[in-house]
Amino acid sequence: MTGFPVRKVLGAALALLVATLPIGAAASAAPALSLPRPTGPYAVGTTTLHLTDPARADPWRPDVRRELMVSLWYPARPDDGPAAPYTTAAVSSRIVAAEGLPLPPDVLTTVATNARRDVPVRPPAGRGWPLVVLSPGFSLSRESLTGLAEDLAARGYVVAGVDHPYEARGVEFPDGRVAECLACELDGVLPKVVRGRAADVSFLLDRLTGARPAWRGARYLDRRRIAVVGHSIGGASAAHLLTTDRRVDAAADLDGTLFVPVATNRPLLLVGADRPADASWTRDWPGVTGWKRWLTVAGTGHMSFTDRPVLGAQLGLDPGAVPAERQLLITREYVAAFLDVHLRHRHRPLLDGPSPAFPEVAVDTPLRN
Incomplete structure (x- = not known):
């Protein structure tokens, strides 16, 4: 549940496309790429943060301090600002190169998004916006969850997508440096x-909810309502945070093996692809003593919970x-329902059992051999 089979999903599609084109025609004939429109009522804005932790050495480069690149998506005032890029040319080129695909290296920069760059945050009507x-x-970078992030922002959440340097094919910093995936070789x-x-x-x-936040829009956050959602190993880390950070109220793991055991009384959502039950989920399920759901989505694979x-x-x-x-859509609806229940205390019957609207989704019936 932790790999990045780009060749099976995006890579296979690109290779198939290129194979059908005349030599030299790939760049001009590639179809337009775009993400589905968000389903919520709000316009979506986005901005980026570059953060450095002066107190922590990078786990993969102990000679430097740990740096993070973060994309923030948020409910925005209607604005005609510039459309946000999906990713940078440097990141796109490394994803393409990692798979050896005969495509324009900047192909992923052509993806049309639904967010506007650096537009004002929409002030919340009452309490601040919950943070996700x-x-x-x-080996993925933060753009892989843009379709989910935009949808959550349109529903009234502030969403922070984190790049973890040296664990992705490429993470580009504002000065043009690119962190390659050192961990991929280990x-x-x-x-x-x-x-x-x-x-x-x-x-x-710390940097979003502390006394001197790194983002000026942080004044619109509700610091008492925080959740973490992750895909694959990002989901494993989301679940682990329930045991390490009391600020995290709830976590969702999208098809990620629990490499570090989890025992918690805080809400945990597990969403798995169509395969036999993950052994680590079966192992840790009894130790999750609070609200919990285990969903299995028929007809899906590991990358189904991303944009790929x-x-x-x-x-x-x-x-x-x-x-x-x-x-x-399934990912958007079930993650949003989970967050609505635990950050907004709204009843969402979608999580109570099987839904005729989503017959692909089995609820709490995962223990298959």
């Missing part, structure tokens, strides 16, 4: 990744049994 931190899968590091990411998120919370199936389908790849945009 997103952590991507191993064996036996996944528990270290989980613990390190939890430390990254705790530092980010949507972009892959636009590039010609068959998404499988579940249409690509529906895969993203």
Whole structure:
């Protein structure tokens, strides 16, 4: 549950597309790429933060301090500001190069998003906006969860997507430096990744909710309502944060093996792809003594909880049994329902049991061999 099978999802689609084009035609003939529109009522803004933790050495580069790149998505005032880029050319080129694909290196910079860059935050009507931190899968970067982030922001959440340097194919800093995936070349590091990411998120919370926040929009946050959601190993770190940071009220793990055991009385949502039950989830399930749900989504794979199936389908790849945009819709609806229940204390019957609207989703019936 922790790999990054780009070749099976985005990479396979790109390779298929290129194979059907005349030599030299790939750049001009590539179809337009875009993310589905958010479902919430608010316009979406976004901005980026570059943070450095002076008290912590980087776990993969002990000679430097730990740096983070963070994208913030938030409810915005309606504005005609510039559309936000999906990712940078440097990051796109490293994803393409990692798979050896004969495509324009900047192909992922062409993805059309639904957020406007650096537009004003919409003030909340009452309490501040709840905060949700997103952590991507191993070797992925923060753009891989943009479709989920935009939707949550449109529903009234501030969302912070974190890049964990040296654990992604590429993380670009404002001065043009690019952190390559050093951890990708090592064996036996996944528990270290989980613990390190939890430390990254705790530092980010310090910088967003402390006395002198790093983002001027932080005055609109409700510091008492915080959740962490992650994909793959990002989901494992989200669950781990329930045991390490009391500020985290709830966590959701999207198809991530629990490399560090989890025991907690705080809310935990596990969402798994269509495969036999993960052994670590079965192991830790009894130790989750508070609210908990375990969902299994039929017809899906590991990358179904990211943007990759949507972009892959636009590039010609068959998404499988579940249409690509529906895969993203399922993720959006169930994650939002979980956050509404535990950060807004709203009843969402979607989490009470099977739903006729989403027959693909089995609730708390995962213990298969």
